[in-house]
Amino acid sequence: MRVALIGSGRMGSFHAESLTYRIPGVQLAAVVDPAPGAASRMATAFGASAAYTDPAAVFADPTVDAVVIAAPARFHAELIVAAAQAGKAVFCEKPGALTLADLDRALGAVAEAQVVLQVGFNRRFVPDWAAARRLIDDGTLGTPRLLRSVTRDPGGFDPARVAPDTIFNETLIHDFDTLSFLNPGARAVEVFAVADALVEPSWRDRGLLDTAVVTVRFDNGAVGVAEACFEAAYGYDVRGEVFGAKGMATMGDGRVDGMVFSGSSGRVAATARSDQELLAGAYVEELAVFADVVRGLDPVPVGGQDARAALGIALAAAQSVRLGRPVQLGEVGA
Template sequence: MTTHSSEPLAVGLVGAGRMGSFHAETLARRLPDARLAAVADPVPGVARRLADRLDCPIALTDIDELLADPGIGAVVVSTPARTHADLVVAAARAGKAVYCEKPMATTLPDADRAIDAARTAGVPLQVGFNRRYDAGFRAAHDGIAAGDIGTPQLLRSLTRDPGLADPAPIPPWTIFLETLIHDFDTLRYLNPGAAPVEVSAMADALVRPDFKDRGLLDTAVVTIRFDNGAIAVAEASFQAVYGYDVRGEVFGSGGMFTMGDVRRTHLTRYGPPGVTADCATYDQDLFRDAYVAELADFVDSVRTGRTPAVTGEDARAALAVALAAIRSVGTGAPARVDGAE
């Protein structure tokens, strides 16, 4: 799919929640090569409020109506994870290029359906792994690929969210499928050319033990073995009281890269209370530029016809690690990653 028009790419947003609203603002105000053409959300009034705020002409509760609009060339899917695969399939069959928030699917058969639908329709499919667009993580990847620190041997990636509210609407295994899925993709990205083969995982409800009977695990550590011999650790917590914390580290035979920071800026205050820093408490503060860059990349891939930098196959590979981690927690033993030799 290639669009040669000099006009901005008309993009429809599906899902007007927290992340969808940020993407809508990016399409409406931050990308000159794109325009927000329509917003759809099944909750009455939600799409209209967002569309009005951004001067978008079309607000819908019927997602199928947005997909049927011939004037829309691409869609951004930012709905609950369980709906992603079906929406990717529907959008691809409607001939729309698709940007889908992570995870693209929660089962491997659904991931395969989404990938096959986009391939059959000949439309780009990109998935929202934002760390690949962060300047520090991207520079580390490029340096590792160039051999700057030799062969990767030990890797680490972590995600710590600032707080845990009542998790009633949070489905089981969220910590693997929606949080650590970022770290699994990041570890693949930082170990280019290697594939994860085996996973050992531990997880528990340490922040809110009273929520464990609902199936919510809020703390997890996952060890991953790659086929090039590298060993990686991914960890997550749903309660970092100091702020939103995302970091990575790659130790190689010839050196080490570290990346990520909890600070909103590099400003450090020195005063009577001591030395303090301004920590980010929101992912859209820490990864604002990366979120914009990933949508800019998506729009460019649609307009030029090139393959997106983050594909459906990348999403499937990260999901395979997440599902192996879930199996490992369930059995208390290491689990092979689906597709590993």
């Protein structure tokens, strides 16, 4: 399977390595990036046969079977539409788009072309989270009542790369998808969010919020809480919890592995310093599953409607902060 990668940044680099070395039967055919020399450098590093500054080149290439989109979020919808119209299977990093109108347009193109679309909500592929979902699916945990999802980044954000709603659209959107994933079949109906610039108070006047807590009420009565902060002094921290009628499951503790060293200075565990360190296996697994989906071996595990559900919550959360009150999902515009 020949796959083209669009975007050679931090996430694109990890995906390029996975496509080249970690997923059998897949070849990195081309790299696309508009920055001068960026695609060529990555293509050379990973043995891709072509490098382009314009994605139209890979869409026009009949030997390319699929594309992996790791470009900035504002370009996702247009790239999905173009890829679908070219008949390419699509793996797109989250979010699928930044507005519901753009996402619906992209999903319409996917449906019309009848191509595969998988969205990069990686937490579904982490063993802890997948195991918790199995407990829900087989009835062991019972009907979910309270859910919690946490994302704390290790810091170092460049304010030039942070938009006013980044914390909702690109960070907490993972947590919003997690809440839905752990409450299957339920639909979010109301969102209330509070957020501020606590890591970098000087960002506040520009609307660049770095810390947020969001409460999500679902139509089955369950209540979820998602929280995020752009800086955790101890490293990258992703955790989850689902409390149900028959029990509770907790996921994640920020450790790279289960080893704890006990010595004269106390107990020390190795904590992750980045998402690619903590979630490396999930990033590889989601692309491996995508390859199997394209081959027709598996159904799409996380698709356009999942992306739409998460984006709807993200947009409602941002609107809730601006209005200072709870927001019904039906209030969220395109």
